[in-house]
Amino acid sequence: MSRYIAKAAIRGANLIVSEAEKMLQEAIKELGPETPVVFTNTAYYLPVILGFTGIEVQTLGDLQQVIDYAKKLLHPVPGDTLWLPYLGETLDCGVATLLAEEAIEGIRFARGLQPEPIPGLQLTGTSFTSPDGNSQEEEGGFANGPIDDVQLRAWGIQLVDGRMPGFAAIVGAARSNEAAVSIVRELQQRNILVFLSGNVNGRSIIHQLMEEGVEMGYDTYIVPFGTDTISAIYALGFATRSALTFGGLSGGQARDILLYNKYRVFAFVLALGEVDDLKYATAAGALNYGFPVIADTVIPQILPTGITQYEHVISMPFDDIEGETDAEKARRLVQRCIEVRGIKVKITEVPIPVPYGSAFEGERVRRADMRIEFGGRNARAFEYLRMADFDEVEDGKITLIGPSFEDVEVGGAMNLGILVEVAGRKMQEDFEPVLERQIHYFINGASGVQHIGQRDITWIRFSKAAVEKGFQIKHLGEILYARFHADFGSIVDKVQVTLITDEELFQEWLQKAREAYQARNIRLADMTDESVDEFYSCTLCQSFAPNHVCIVSPERLGLCGAYNWLDCKASYQINPTGPNQPVPKGICLDPVYGVWQGPNEFVYQNSHGTVERVSMYSIMRDPMTACGCFECIAMVIPEANGIMVVSREDPSMTPVGMKFSTLAGIAGGGLQTPGMMGVGKYYLLSKKFISAEGGFKRVVWLSKILKETMRDELQAVCEREGVPDLLDKIADGDTATTIEELLAFLEEKGHPALTMDPIF
Amino acid sequence: MAASVPSVQEKWTGKVREVTLGALPADGGTRGRTVTVGGENTLPFLHFEGEVPHRPAIAIEIWDHPPEDWSPILLEAWGDVLQDVGAWAKKAEEVGADLIALTLDSAHPEKGNTSGEQARATVRKVLEATTLPLIVYGPGQVDKDNEVLVAVAEEAAGERVALGNCEEGNYRTIVAAALAHGHLVIGKTPIDVNLAKQLNILISDMRLDLDRILMDPTTGALGYGLEYTYSVMERLKLAALMGDSMTQQPMIVTTGFEAWRAKEARVNEGVPAEWGDWTKRSLLWETITTMALLEAGANIVVMRHPEAVKKIRQVIDKLMTKA
Amino acid sequence: MGLSGLAIYKLLPKTNCKECGFPTCLAFAMKLAARQVELSACPYVSDEAKAVLDAASAPPIRLVKVGPEERKVEVGNETVLFRHEKTFYHPPGFFYRLKDDEPADAFAARLEAVANYGVERVGIELKADGIALQSAAGSADAFGERAAQVVSAGLPLVLIADDPQVMEAGLKAAQGMAPLIYAANAENWETMASLAAQYGAPLAVFGEGLETLAELTEKIKGKGVEDMVLDPGTRGWSDSLAAFTQLRRLAIKKNYRPLGYPIIAFPGEGTEDELEEALLAGQYVAKYAGFIVMDHFDPASLYPLLTLRQNIYTDPQKPIQVSPGLYEIGKPTPESPLLVTTNFSLTYFSVAGEVEGSGIPAWLLVADSEGMSVLTAWAAGKFDAERIAKAVKSMGVAEKVAHRKIIIPGYVSSISGELEDELPDWEILVGPREAINIPSFLKQFAA
Structure with missing residues (x-):
């Protein structure tokens, strides 16, 4: 936390709270405590106050307790020599600032001073979404003030369903009119709502846009709240009401309201021009909502993430931004804002001159x-x-x-x-x-x-x-x-x-x-089951094999061959509720057979209780089930003390007297069938390929198409397993289609499986 | 010698969520009654081992413009009220509906492309014509669904209308509209347990409470995929009872729509004599489809023919009677 | 829970003698595990192995056959409570009740109607199954005579009579036809059991309440009768659902032998209303009946019920296939659009339904995808360019369709190039992915 910012914000907070208190006392004295305090066309009292404190302010008198509450949140300005972690204090003061600011606007409403008169300002007529409209709009000359409930719901739906990515609360004035226009246009293009308030030395971005003839109002998604910093409170009121309306929350649930905004309302504050104490204090309030602050001037940055999703405060001095024109610089500034808040760009059409689909x-x-x-x-x-x-x-x-x-x-x-x-x-x-x-x-x-x-x-x-x-x-x-x-x-x-x-x-x-490419190949080859903490599930096929669960590990890809561990990991990131879920390994129950607590539990739950245990590296004991999409079927041949691997692309007879199609009928359906397993063909190359039974050396028969199309890779496996001429000792459809032929072949070639431990 | 027969009562740990459609004036709506479905902690109608606190509800499907392609049998059964959605709603209430399922078919781009404004007017009319809670379906085309359902949500704010259908590719706007105006949504997925679960998760991730979500597993009519729906519903219901939270939403099926699409119900020209009398056959097509899915766990059935509704009402009466 | 193929293999002689008809003992063991062969096919299996294997494979619900071999109704042998767990194997038989005091003409006419009823649906012939002949006259002669009439029509029989003498007359007339005797009860069970034993006929047992029923079946079994059918005495919706569910659970989950038999149901006794009778019969189809005795014969209710039975008893893992071919939807002309899809029934029905709904007549070419849906078939290589081209060439498409444009499902757009190679004269058009979008596609296409 920057000490500079903390000091400024805390100073600003103290000042505004005492100002609010003074204004309140005067107003009560003049108008009486029973004078109603109402934001027009909304049903949430003073929403920020309601959200933080649960107080339903209806009269000037009700505001006193709000001011008292705000005062309790204030902290003294830190001294120059004392080194403190100021974040908590600063955030508290930010909240106090917001309460005071909203109280001030409440008082102004009671006095008929809101919305703020801005001579010459014409808001684009509100459409049917706001049938009542603000009556003063027709005559013009006023800022918008708080956004009415009807509009809140209409925009809220778009914010919630993602059509509208978020809102930008712009405070101050841009470097030039050109920059001002460029900033709002960039935001408009991305469908981001623009809220305007504040000024720098009396000049507001609202004035800049008026001069440039930019239409403002609900129709153009650009809403001028007022020319002082205090009016920025309406932006936070909008955020609070969104949480109350769409988050099912109620007044006083401050923490939930703030979290709702942090995770669901993609908003940020863009401070244009010099940042004074009140702006710092208000920004500190916005940080509570998880809204980061980007300034186009030199200010201290607060980079570590925590309250906001990414950085807290970013300084991007306008002069230092790359670009020929102010417009170009403004474009980059907006781009940076979007990154800092993590707003996702939505693109629905591919802009090319030929049809696409x-x-x-x-x-x-x-x-x-x-x-x-x-x-x-x-x-x-x-x-x-x-x-x-x-x-x-x-x-x-x-x-x-x-x-x-x-x-x-x-x-x-x-x-x-x-x-x-x-x-x-x-x-x-x-x-x-x-x-x-x-x-x-x-x-x-x-x-x-x-x-x-x-x-x-x-x-x-x-x-x-x-x-x-x-x-x-x-x-x-x-x-x-x-x-x-x-x-x-x-x-x-x-x-x-x-x-x-x-x-x-x-x-x-x-x-x-x-x-x-080479580095990736090596990385993939180096990735082992031991090197990761979690495997991934694939339940994509449950639509037709309701109880089947694939467990995909770095050394065992999905049996369909289409999903390896990385694919599943990426798929989970893209679609966190989809068919690929992380499966923490948990305690290892058997390193040889590849049994872990995590996969066991996951499979039990997701096979709806039909499969209790799964061995990742065995075909004989609790083998993985299969859906029916397997590239190959591995099946034990007891007489040969080994297994055969049949490819889906192999239509010929196997030594066990069944072709692939018949075998598939037995292997599929999500049932555990010891002695039989569906596998992806690249699993054959893994060190963990039926390693519990001795690995690739157990393979006594292999579909010819596999031998041919994967010869180089398989040769490498044979060498790794210490039997370089193994591939020639493995029979195929040309050399054996019966058990007798197979045994004769294996004897003749001296296949190692014949002398291995009995497979069962 | 008294045989001692072992007990086969299951001890289910989960139950189906209760979902209430419609809101009374006291709760911000204008309905004359509400309809609550779900809540059972056993398989359909097995009173011997659990509670079935709410009977399945029958919704009658009405359209916002006269349906031209419906079977003549249906057109005849409803007669003049087809011309006026308000009259149709009223008539549907008279013939025994628990709920009115309004389809805004005229909003479909190829069937009139009517606007959100018209949808508001239609819904207003139906709300005034009937005291029953509503289900409102868009025309089934993404953009128009979003347009008219948002308008309807606002017009019927607070009425706890069930808005449909949310699908995996298009649910956010409808859910947001339900959030904004206090409604329910129907999530529809294509005959798949995991997709149904996933959509429930996605919808509830948007913070719509689970007691405001109905799921439609997609209906196959008798002879046209009924068995797929039947089994997916049995699997969802079993998963719900076994405690899988995201499968515990009550299920809604559109048996009227699907059954009356079948050739057996729709036409009588050039069909085999063995199919028998057209009217009786078509009534049975709708009622058998409905009956089978009730036995598989449907909590709301959306039907079309008044006679079929009457029969199913009798059947539900009897199934709800404890033995 | 059955034994795995490997566990069975261990109990076999492991000689690969091939006398069972399978090339290896393991292949045979796998088939046994799948319950697709009988253990008796192995001539060398040891007694010890036999004992173990028989116990593991004995069905929890006894298989009961009624009727002559050609039209036999076989029910029982079910292994699951829900069809998705495996499948329901033996669909219930629909028997129509005729009384022996009906006038001869009426009787003959109704008998003929039932006997001759048959209609095809998705390539399968659907039929009524048999006659339940009830003694109303109380006369042995009348009963025997009418039974003989049913026998000569070749239909399976359920014989309904309380008086053992009357029953025997029916049994005599139906010798060798394995009619189902309805029913033994607490009073007459001994006589009925001996009749069943004497005539080799299965015996329905009536007892109100499961305890009573279980007691009776045990006693009857003691008399040497093995083939029984249960009537727990419930007639309504809710009570039957409860009783039948409990019976099924007892058999499957508890392996409770005294009640491990198929169930008989009488929907017509649960309601006066004909339509409701059909609906209740529908419940019995879904929920566990083996024999359904109907009081009203009407094709308008039988056809939907047979369809329901076909649906419920479809093996979820072996989808129904539609015969490949060129189908006419509406009344297409040589200029009408041509679409191609797979022969998975559900795919066919959704595509055909949507095309029909569009109101635009069209040709629908159904290629042989071995019953898989579009994406599955494509992934498995059963719906590739080669297969589609083969369908186009072998089904006489070119003779019926004047144009040379073929619309393929959107999901297989990636094969359009290959298909062009296979069908050089054709223009390949990519249709929508989902059937529901076909109507608007066709409308645009036609416009």
């Missing part, structure tokens, strides 16, 4: 229809997604470095690098490959664009028709920007796309991308 995913672009291709036989293309720090990524920046394809002949090819840089509070390096794989689906959604492959074997084609409609390389960036925000907004806050055709840069980044 999943319906185009399977479309082909044939050579004859093709304008240009990237990658393929005659060129190379790569795609590389990496995470970066917030300040390294400019959201929405899409750049093409190098030439476009005008000079390439029709049907020609060129190199292309797609570099996607993302930043996000919840982003992790481990999610890079998960997100990168989405590029394929995202790009394929454009009509007339075909995407094949991934990493450095990416291959993209644009059709002539698409290019005729105006489709350009940079539109790939538009697609990726829009879709990553839309689909992965919970992980990703900022997305920047660089498209590289410049040959030198292309080669440079290709190299970097390849290094990254």
Whole structure:
């Protein structure tokens, strides 16, 4: 906590509370204690006071106890030599400030001084959402004052359902009129409500907008509360009433109201111009709601998070902001505000000149229809997604470095690098490959664009028709920007796309991308079950196998082959209530069989009591159940003291006298079938592949298609297991389709399983 | 020699939540009565082992404009009241509805694209025509659902109307409207236990109290997927009784809509003689669908034909009688 | 709870002699575990193993057969309380009650109506199951005569008579037809039991209350009668639901042998109202009856009930399939749109229903996806470009449809390119993902 801020805020609080008390005494003396105090068109008394204290203020007399309460919250201004953790005191004083400010507005209402007269101000007529309107509006010349209940509900619905991401309480005056207009336009574009109040040396942003002819009022989502700092209290009144209306809370539940706002109302304070004591004090009050403060002047920052979700107070001096014009600087300022509050950008449309949608995913672009291709036989293309720090990524920046394809002949090819840089509070390096794989689906959604492959074997084609409609390389960036925000907004806050055709840069980044691919491969290979604290569940298939639960660990991917541990982890971040849930390992009950307390409990609960125990590394004892989607079936062959692994793609007869389809009928359905298990084919490569029974050396028969398509990887496994020629000792559909043939084959080759411990 | 038969009473640990539709004047509404469903701590109608405190409720489906594609049998049964939603509501109350389920079909972009304003007027009219609590369905098209249901929520503020349908891809606006104006919501998921649970979690995460959420597991009519709905409902009910909190919402099924979509109920032209008399067959199509889902755990059934309603009312009377 | 395949395997001879018809002992063991074969198929199984295996595999509800082999009604052998837990195996039989004092013409006409009733639904022939012949005249001759009439119609019989003499006349007429005797009660059980033993007929046992019933079945079993059917005496909605549920739970969860038999129900005795009789019969279909005796025969109620029975007794893990083919929805012309979908019944019904609802006549091509829904089939490779192309080529689509445009489900948009390769003359259009959006798609398409 900054001592400077604490001192200023505490000073400001003391001052405003005593001012409020003075005003109250005068008002009571003049008007009498029974004089009604009412905010027009709202049913929440004085809402901030109601929220914090539960007091239902109806008369001037009722305000006395509010002032008394506020006084108790005040602390003395800290001395210059004393070093204290001031946060608590400052926040308390912030609350006192808010109570005093609302009391003052209450008194002003009683005196008929609110809403504040602002000569020349015309608010855009309230629509049907506010049938009563403020009668004075028609004549004009007044600020809005508190937002009425009807409008609160209408906007509240949008705030709650997410169409409106939050509100910005702007206090003060912008550097220039140009900056003022740019700030509100930026906010408007993002559907963020704008509340205006305060001034700097008598000049308010309200005046600036009036001069520039910016329409204000409910219709334009820009609401001028008043030209002093005190009127900013209406913004917090709005926040409090949102919690009361939509959070099911009632007056006096201060803590719940503040938490509701912290987690659900994405609001922030933007202090423009010099920050005086009262502004600090008011800002301290706003911090209680979890609303961070961003100032465009030099003030001390409060960075550690706690009361707010991220930083508390940010200083972004206007002069230091990058940008040619005030408008550009203002844009960056708003961008920063959005980051600090963690407001998610919603993008619903992909702005490209060709139709876009999943319906185009399977479309082909044939050579004859093709304008240009990237990658393929005659060129190379790569795609590389990496995470970066917030300040390294400019959201929405899409750049093409190098030439476009005008000079390439029709049907020609060129190199292309797609570099996607993302930043996000919840982003992790481990999610890079998960997100990168989405590029394929995202790009394929454009009509007339075909995407094949991934990493450095990416291959993209644009059709002539698409290019005729105006489709350009940079539109790939538009697609990726829009879709990553839309689909992965919970992980990703900022997305920047660089498209590289410049040959030198292309080669440079290709190299970097390849290094990254390699590093990821190693990272994946190094990830062990021991190295993590939790596995993930997958209950996606319960729609047809109601009691089946997959437990996915780093060394055992889902049996369908589609979900590895990282995918599940990312999926959980994106969809916390979805089918992939974290399963803490808990106490290890058997390291050999791979039994933990956590998975046991999870499986018992989610199999609805049908499966009590699950061994992660065994086919014989409590093996994992299967839904029916397995890539392969592993099954024990007692006569051979080993197991066979049959691929879904293998239609031939196996030595046990059953084909895959028959075996599948026995293995599926979510029942534990010792001796039988559905597995993903990459599990065969894991060190934990039926390690309880001796691992890969137990494999005596393997579908030929697996042997062929995974030969290199399997060879590496054989070497790891210490039997380099093992693969040749394993039978397949060519060498054995009966037990007798199998046994003869194994004897002849001297398969190690024959001499291993009995499998049961 | 007296045989001693072992007891097979289950000791369930969970129960279905009670949900009340409609609000009396004292509670900020204008309804003449409220309807509470749920609360059972045993499988449907098994009075020998638990409490079934509230009988399942029958809602009658009415439309805000005359339904052109309904079966002639239905059109004939209702007659002139189809022309006027208020008259229809009144008639529905007379023939024995516990609830009125108003579908704002005319708001569908292809069926009139009427506005939120019109929806308000319609709801106002129905509120005035009947004293029963309401269920209000949008036209089933995301944007229009949000438009008209928000308007309806405001118009009927405080009436504890059940607003439907919330779906996984579109629930936030409807839930927000319910939060703002004191209503209930119906969460609809496609015949899947986990999706139903998930939607309940998502909705309650928005702070709508659990006693304001109904779940619609998606109805399959007799011969058209009934068995899927039947089993998903049995599984949800069992999970609820076993204590899984997010499956304990009362269930609502739209048996009238689904049964009358079936060819067997809708038409009589060119159908086999073995299907029998059209009227009787179609009535049975609706009532058997409804009966089966009541036995699977439905707490609210949304029906169409007045005679079918009468029969189901008798059946519920008898099922609620303790043996 | 049955034994796992491996546990059974341990008890088998492990010689892979193949005499059971399976290539290995393990394959046989797996089939046994799935209860798809009888242990007796193994000639070498030891007595010890047999004892263990028999005990594990004896069904908790006895399988009871009624009627001649060709039209037999077989009920019992159920293993679960809820169909989602596995499946319900043996659908209840619908028997129509005829009284032996009815005029000959009327009797013959009603008998014929029941005997000849048959209608197809999703490729399965639905039929009424049999006649419940009730002695009303109290005459053995009349009863025997009418029983013979039913026998000659080839229908399974339930014989309803209190007087053992009358009953015997019926049994004589129905020798070899395994008619169900209704019913033994506390008074007549001894005579009825000996009749059942003598004629090899299953015996229904009536007893009010489960204790009474359990006592009676034990006594009757003592007389050597194994095949029994239970009537706990309840007739209404709520009491029957309670009693039948308890009977089913006793058998499945407690393995309580004295009540481990199928149940007979009489919905017509629970209400005067014909429609309600049908509804109550519906409850009995869902909730555990094995034989349902109806008083009113009417196709308008039988057809929905048979449909319900088909629904409830569908194996949840083996979805019903629709025959692949080119279906006409409405009255399509060669210009009408052509859509393709899978042959999973639910998929077919939702697509067909929506197309029909749209009011636009269309052709619906149902490809053989082995009964899987669109996404599942696509994931399993059962609804790929090759299969769709095969359907287009083999179902004579080109002859009926003049245009060359085919609409595929939105969920498989990714195969559109491959499908173009397979069907070079066709334009591949991607339709909506969900059936519910078909009407607006078709309207736009037609416009």
